[in-house]
Every structure is written in C-alpha cells, then in structure tokens.
Amino acid sequence: MRWATRAGCHVDRAACAWLIRRFRDPGAVFVFVDDPVEVPADATPFDMRGVELSHHGGDCSFETALRVFGLADPVLWDIARIVHEADLADERFDAPEAAGLDVLCRGLSMMLDDPAMLAATGPLFDGLYEYRRRALLLGREPS
Amino acid sequence: MVAYQGWGVYGGGVAGSVEWLLLAYRMPREPSTPRITVWRKLARLGVAKLGDGLVALPADARTQEQLEWIADEVTEAAGEATLWRSRLTSAAAERALVERMAGTIAAEYRAVISAAAEARASTPVRAQTAARLRRELRRISQRDYFPPAEREEARRAVESLITEAAVR
Numbered sequence: 001m002r003w004a005t006r007a008g009c010h011v012d013r014a015a016c017a018w019l020i021r022r023f024r025d026p027g028a029v030f031v032f033v034d035d036p037v038e039v040p041a042d043a044t045p046f047d048m049r050g051v052e053l054s055h056h057g058g059d060c061s062f063e064t065a066l067r068v069f070g071l072a073d074p075v076l077w078d079i080a081r082i083v084h085e086a087d088l089a090d091e092r093f094d095a096p097e098a099a100g101l102d103v104l105c106r107g108l109s110m111m112l113d114d115p116a117m118l119a120a121t122g123p124l125f126d127g128l129y130e131y132r133r134r135a136l137l138l139g140r141e142p143s
Numbered sequence: 144m145v146a147y148q149g150w151g152v153y154g155g156g157v158a159g160s161v162e163w164l165l166l167a168y169r170m171p172r173e174p175s176t177p178r179i180t181v182w183r184k185l186a187r188l189g190v191a192k193l194g195d196g197l198v199a200l201p202a203d204a205r206t207q208e209q210l211e212w213i214a215d216e217v218t219e220a221a222g223e224a225t226l227w228r229s230r231l232t233s234a235a236a237e238r239a240l241v242e243r244m245a246g247t248i249a250a251e252y253r254a255v256i257s258a259a260a261e262a263r264a265s266t267p268v269r270a271q272t273a274a275r276l277r278r279e280l281r282r283i284s285q286r287d288y289f290p291p292a293e294r295e296e297a298r299r300a301v302e303s304l305i306t307e308a309a310v311r
Contacts, residue, residue, distance in 0.1 A: 008204065055212045056219065058180065088212075089285065090184060099281075 001025050002043035007032040009114050011105040012087040013047045014121040015062045015079070020046070021122070023076070024069055032114045060087045075133045082128070101128075159230050159237030162202040166210050169196050170222035177220035184213055189286025191244050199240070201288050202228055245289040252293035255280055259300040263307065270308040276301045 003020055005013050009032070021028045031043050039045045046053035047061035053068060054061050062083040066076055085091070085098030086105070101124075108120050134142040166185075170178045188209055190198035200206045207226075214224035231237040255276055262272045280301050287294060 010208075049211055049215055055215060058216065088209075090187065 001027070002029050002031055002040060004031040004033055004039040004043035004045045005047050007034055007114055008109065009117045009121075010087070010109055011083060011102055012060050012062055014105055014118060015083045015125060016046050016053070016065050017118045018122050018125040019062065019065055019069075019071075019076070022126075023071060023073075030115070030118060058090075058092070060084045062087075075129055075136060078132045078136060079125070079128055097128075157234040158232050159234050161230070161237055161241070163199050163229050163231070164202045164206055164210055165193070165227040165229055166190070166198050166200075166214060166224060167196060167227065168198075168214065168217045168222060168224040170217055170220055177216070177222075181213060181217055181220070184209075184216075187282075187286065189244070189248065189288065191240060191247075241289050245291045248283065248287045248289070249291035249293045251283045252280075252291065252297040255283065255297045256293065256300045259297075259304045262304055268304060268308040270305075273301065273305045273308040277305060 003017070003025070005016070009017070017028070017030055031040060033039055036045070036048050036050065039048070044053070045051040046065065048054055053065050056064050059067075060080075060083060063080045065071075066080055081093040082095045082097045082101055085093055085095040086102040089098070089102075104124065105121060109117055112120055131142065168181070170181065172178075185198055188200060188206065190200050192198050200210065210226055214226050217224035231240070258279075259276055262268055262276070280297055283297075284294065
C-alpha cells in the first residue's frame, strides 16, 4: 500500500511511519508531498490537515493512528505519550523522554532527506518499543 | 497594542523584515472548554494578541505547524480559522510589536529570577524548587522568539540555585 505525508518529517510523522510499517503494512511505501492536493489517489494520507489519520481533539497523529488501527498494545500507548509530548509539549503527559526524542528527530531531519529520515528513525522507535516493553513488564526502568 | 501613530509609524515607507503568521479565529461562546483549551495552547506558544480572535507569531516551520494544528482544532470545535502569512508595512510598528513580545517574556523571566532569589533566601534550598524553576525556564524559552537580556540572567539564577541545592 502507499501512504502519503507532508515532506520534512519530524517526530510524529516518523513515529506514524514506523507504526504503519511495523504493525499495519510491512510493505508500506511512503510518498512525501508539499501540499495535500498532491496526495496520490491510491495513497492513504497521514499527519496532514483535514485527514482521518491526523491530529484530532488534542491528540497527535500517532495517537489517532493507534485508535483508527484498533491497536490496544499498552507499549504503543506508552510510546504515544512520549510522541505526544515530543510533538506538542502541552504537558498533558509526564514524559521526560520527550525532550530527548524531539532533539534526536530534529537533528536527524537536518541531515537526512525524508526516506533516509524514516530509515534512521525506524531502529530508534524499535529500541524505544523494546525499552518501554521491558519497563512495563518489570514495573520499573530496565537496566 | 501597537497604536496607529500616523506619520510617526507609517510614514517612513520602510516595511518590516519579520515574516509573521496571523491566526484569525472565531469559536462558539458555548461550550467554553474548547475555547479555553485553544487559548491555553496559543498562550503556551507565546502568541501576541492583536485583537479579538487575532494572534501573531513570527513564522518558522515549527510555529506554522503548531498554528495549523490549532486552526484545525478550532474548525473541529465548530469554529472558523484562517492562517495568514504577512509582513508589517512599517518597520517601526514591527519594532513595537517585537518589543512588546520581548517585554512580556522578560516579565516571565523576572518572575523566575525573583522566585530563585526567594528560594535562595530560605534554608535549606530545596532541590524540588530548583528543578521546578528549571522546568519553568525551559517552558518560557520555548516561546521566547526575541530573547531579552533577562533570559541569560534567569538562566544563571536558576543554575546557581541548582548548584546550591546540590551542595547543601
């Protein structure tokens, strides 16, 4: 399937792309556009104004995507808390990891184009998933 | 508010150099919760209020994205919102707006500076208070588009408080 989002990916789009590829569509192909009207007819848009997989009711796109895809995995919701704060910093959640994730994504986006950005942030979110999975199992921060 | 000062401000013919984003929005009076949520988000971003339902921020990729999301939130709450890119026709009016924004932020920094002084006077200096002020400082600097001199002063005040809290 093809998926489309805005060019110049930052944390929310990178997180959504990782989510899509890992939990929804392993063969996902991503298209980057500058304007919503450029979204190809066969592509599903995300993190763009006026589409389903986007910000809604104060949620970031990653949170919306979890809801729309019906993903109840508590590890993903735990990551959603971090992505929300990294993206919006509205202090809805206590997520001290958010500031670090935000900086890492900003830095990578300065060096890399969008496909390379998603390739680089994939393992970052894989690692975050593994870390938060262990933390939830242990009930404390894993060493 | 930047007052219209006739020739004083608009006669020079020199346009402003900052590109601004203007969010014009209107929301139903009731329910009030979405309206308050939107205003809190705008305040956290440090917007300059230009009038009823009209706010401004200097344009960059981040401010544009944040204001676009807020515009959508307004629309979702049965309101109307349009986001504009603009430039002031007068450099003097722009200076006044920038000074006003810097002045608001400077007052926030001064509040941190005096809170730090107060915390320093009490013994022992509580690490929690120091950490809270550091968070507050970070919040302020995220909406500080035209850093005033107080920024560095507030940073030093909080850092020395942190050091003292660690020593005692």
